[in-house]
Amino acid sequence: MIDRSIGGAIDSALDRMLHSIDPVIAGVLNRAIDGKDVEVEEACELFECSREDEVDAMVMVADMLRRTRVGDHVTYVVNRNINFTNVCIKRCGFCAFSRDFREDEGYLLPVEEIVRRAEEAYRLGATEVCIQAGLMPRMDGMLYIDICRAIKRAIPDMHIHAFSPEEIKYGALRAGMSVEEYLKALKDAGLGSIPGTAAEILVQEVRDTISPGRIKVRDWVSIVKMAHRLGIPSTSTIMYGHVESSMHKAMHLALIRDIQRETHGFTEFVPLSFVYREAPMYRYGLVKGVRAGPSRDEVLKMHSIARIMLNNHIPNIQVSWVKEGLDMCRVLLNAGANDMGGTLINESISTAAGAMNGQMLRPREIRALIRGIGRVPVQRDTLYRRLRVFDGKEEHHQDPLDTVEDTSIFGSYHELIRLDRFKYKRSHPYS
Numbered sequence: 543m544i545d546r547s548i549g550g551a552i553d554s555a556l557d558r559m560l561h562s563i564d565p566v567i568a569g570v571l572n573r574a575i576d577g578k579d580v581e582v583e584e585a586c587e588l589f590e591c592s593r594e595d596e597v598d599a600m601v602m603v604a605d606m607l608r609r610t611r612v613g614d615h616v617t618y619v620v621n622r623n624i625n626f627t628n629v630c631i632k633r634c635g636f637c638a639f640s641r642d643f644r645e646d647e648g649y650l651l652p653v654e655e656i657v658r659r660a661e662e663a664y665r666l667g668a669t670e671v672c673i674q675a676g677l678m679p680r681m682d683g684m685l686y687i688d689i690c691r692a693i694k695r696a697i698p699d700m701h702i703h704a705f706s707p708e709e710i711k712y713g714a715l716r717a718g719m720s721v722e723e724y725l726k727a728l729k730d731a732g733l734g735s736i737p738g739t740a741a742e743i744l745v746q747e748v749r750d751t752i753s754p755g756r757i758k759v760r761d762w763v764s765i766v767k768m769a770h771r772l773g774i775p776s777t778s779t780i781m782y783g784h785v786e787s788s789m790h791k792a793m794h795l796a797l798i799r800d801i802q803r804e805t806h807g808f809t810e811f812v813p814l815s816f817v818y819r820e821a822p823m824y825r826y827g828l829v830k831g832v833r834a835g836p837s838r839d840e841v842l843k844m845h846s847i848a849r850i851m852l853n854n855h856i857p858n859i860q861v862s863w864v865k866e867g868l869d870m871c872r873v874l875l876n877a878g879a880n881d882m883g884g885t886l887i888n889e890s891i892s893t894a895a896g897a898m899n900g901q902m903l904r905p906r907e908i909r910a911l912i913r914g915i916g917r918v919p920v921q922r923d924t925l926y927r928r929l930r931v932f933d934g935k936e937e938h939h940q941d942p943l944d945t946v947e948d949t950s951i952f953g954s955y956h957e958l959i960r961l962d963r964f965k966y967k968r969s970h971p972y973s
């Protein structure tokens with residue numbers, strides 16, 4: 543139960559608003575304020591509302607719930623993305639990152655290069671590497687396990703956040719192991735957590751439209767639950783703004799919440815806007831009725847409703863600076879979100895799809911943004927343990943990554959797909 547007296551002025555403004563808007567919307571928001579779980583149909587009403595004062599009220603409720611649940615800290619992680627190959631057997635309609643193995647732009651980073659990138663990140667203060675990639679046609683199923691082993695051998699302290707449920711399913715298949723055996727082997731090799739990507743919208747009819755051949759809902763759910771049972775936590779995500787309806791988004795959130803009630807294995811929820819510019823299903827008109835990503839209002843509602851629906855179960859709602867840009871991040875951190883994600887260093891997947899917000903942020907840039915909205919920056923690890931609270935005394939703190947002026951030393955995605963050195967060949971080990 544939330545104390546409505548918290549927040550004084552803002553709460554009286556909210557109370558006035560709740561009395562002036564549609565009683566159905568006000569009723570749903572009041573239930574959320576009272577600490578009740580909002581149901582699918584109710585969330586659907588929230589997604590459907592279009593009056594400005596109703597969206598404002600929703601945002602205020604989400605912000606109030608965030609403040610009560612996690613306070614004024616805004617967290618971030620110092621990490622590096624390593625998308626070690628873009629060669630993939632699948633053709634997901636939204637994916638502009640993947641290449642067929644015969645295409646010129648196919649690349650593959652050898653294990654030594656993956657380790658070198660992880661070591662470089664570690665020296666610059668990273669606590670996590672986030673590893674995801676395409677599914678190579680004849681991939682050696684031991685590759686993912688060997689990557690974990692090699693990184694841990696070189697950097698025992700590094701947290702490995704890697705391999706979506708789609709990759710785990712494929713790795714297990716290629717290795718001739720059950721998913722359970724494969725997850726255990728990955729954990730033994732040093733895997734710390736998995737990204738809850740490959741979720742898009744967890745409604746089969748939507749998946750069949752935008753990415754036939756993608757991992758089925760039932761397999762995604764069973765792999766995530768299995769990972770959680772084995773002590774491997776994961777994030778959770780949604781990719782929206784394409785063909786889905788309000789009901790689909792509400793069902794997706796409810797499914798994530800149901801899994802969390804059972805396993806408690808999700809660390810966070812990350813709304814991901816569909817980046818349409820280079821996505822094949824948009825660019826070549828492959829899917830009828832596909833939208834050009836979500837509108838600003840849809841993004842705002844998505845983050846607020848995620849907070850409202852998940853607040854009792856998943857404390858952390860992350861904003862994706864890569865997809866939304868920094869101005870929108872400021873808005874979303876006042877609309878239910880409390881986490882800025884990572885420094886990334888080598889963001890590739892959204893960049894390939896046409897996102898134009900850069901491939902890395904320095905920790906000091908993240909902290910400045912958080913301070914700029916009057917909140918407290920907190921460096922966290924992957925599992926949301928606080929590593930450093932920047933409560934004012936450390937304003938001039940510099941991380942090693944803050945001192946890197948020339949980010950071209952990390953290489954860009956557009957360079958990578960042209961480099962001869964890492965060009966994909968079928969003769970490569972593991973390929």
Ligand code: SF4
Pocket residue numbers: 630631632633634637638639640675676677708
């Ligand atoms: S989203 Fe993943 S599985 Fe689908 S085509 Fe892209 S890289 Fe391949």
